[in-house]
Amino acid sequence: MSGDQAAYRPRRSVLYLPASNERALEKAKTLPVDALILDLEDAVAPDAKEQARENACAAARSGEYGRREVTIRVNGRGTQWHLDDLRAVAAAGPDAVVVPKVGSAREVEQLVAALEEYGAPEHTQLWAMVETPQAMLHCEEIAGASERLTVLVMGTNDLAKELHAEHVPGRAPLLTGLSLCLLAARATGTVILDGVYNDVKDAEGFEAECVQGREFGFDGKTLIHPGQVEVCNRTFAPSAEAVEDARGIVAAWEAGAGSGVVTLGGRMIEQLHVDTATRVLAIDEAIRALDEA
Numbered sequence: 001m002s003g004d005q006a007a008y009r010p011r012r013s014v015l016y017l018p019a020s021n022e023r024a025l026e027k028a029k030t031l032p033v034d035a036l037i038l039d040l041e042d043a044v045a046p047d048a049k050e051q052a053r054e055n056a057c058a059a060a061r062s063g064e065y066g067r068r069e070v071t072i073r074v075n076g077r078g079t080q081w082h083l084d085d086l087r088a089v090a091a092a093g094p095d096a097v098v099v100p101k102v103g104s105a106r107e108v109e110q111l112v113a114a115l116e117e118y119g120a121p122e123h124t125q126l127w128a129m130v131e132t133p134q135a136m137l138h139c140e141e142i143a144g145a146s147e148r149l150t151v152l153v154m155g156t157n158d159l160a161k162e163l164h165a166e167h168v169p170g171r172a173p174l175l176t177g178l179s180l181c182l183l184a185a186r187a188t189g190t191v192i193l194d195g196v197y198n199d200v201k202d203a204e205g206f207e208a209e210c211v212q213g214r215e216f217g218f219d220g221k222t223l224i225h226p227g228q229v230e231v232c233n234r235t236f237a238p239s240a241e242a243v244e245d246a247r248g249i250v251a252a253w254e255a256g257a258g259s260g261v262v263t264l265g266g267r268m269i270e271q272l273h274v275d276t277a278t279r280v281l282a283i284d285e286a287i288r289a290l291d292e293a
């Protein structure tokens, strides 16, 4: 496996669940998701915050979630729970701490300093939620502020709220923000996840939004219900046709060794197409390895 392949970690499907919901915490152990976000923020009522924090930390320590990345979303800066959440979660050492409503590089630096002060192990990454107008306008500096920050997570509900925008098919009001964050992620080498689809009963609308997210270039999508996982995994994985095509491109390139341009079925192939094909093959291999783990 090449360095790039080793570095590629599938995050097609990333499921939120309220950490106060013990049934959901159990169910998550059986779901084919790539990652989990155990939520302490919006999905948890104020009087359940402390129990949720305990549950999430116990889950992160349990080792019972197998191949799934286990992350915890803390309550945001300025809330009465934020620092206690950070302290407890850092000590539990999940795969990542997810922080809502991050708006500047300075905040990222403060969060990283707090994680270090509270003894977070090295493997605990920071995932920053970008979900405010301020974050849209500063996403490049946010994404590039620390090596510990490895994933940007779109918060499209908060973004729509802050913009006074409506949720419409095709997400036209959100496209500027989605594009800015994608540009920032790619410019800084950061993974980026699309926002959630709220209507858990609308399978058609959900699939269309998954396809839109993949076409945009998102690495995966955040989810709120088990019924969304399989379609999401399928949509964000390269199709059998895409893998076959990528193999053909690499083979055609190798057969034309040394020439700067070859053709495959009449199509022009240059080094940049081979790079894309190589990435598709690496993603496919990483998904297979994860599925077999």
Ligand SMILES: CC(C)(COP(=O)(O)OP(=O)(O)OC[C@H]1O[C@@H](n2cnc3c(N)ncnc32)[C@H](O)[C@@H]1OP(=O)(O)O)[C@@H](O)C(=O)NCCC(=O)NCCSC(=O)C[C@H](O)C(=O)O
Residues within 6 Å of the ligand: 015, 016, 017, 018, 023, 024, 025, 027, 028, 039, 042, 043, 131, 154, 155, 156, 157, 158, 159, 195, 196, 200, 223, 224, 225, 226
């Ligand atoms: C949306 C839900 C409240 C629906 O719950 P419910 O009506 O209980 O669903 P079902 O009866 O269909 O559930 C069937 C079984 O699946 C389990 N379940 C449901 N949801 C989850 C889940 N997210 N993870 C794991 N397991 C789940 C149920 O327990 C049932 O199990 P069983 O009976 O054993 O078969 C609910 O789906 C839910 O709470 N979803 C998550 C909500 C959440 O976390 N929201 C916060 C994140 S979204 C957000 O804030 C994004 C961002 O910040 C932004 O701004 O956009």
Ligand SMILES: [Mg+2]
Residues within 6 Å of the ligand: 042, 100, 131, 155, 157, 158
């Ligand atoms: Mg939000």
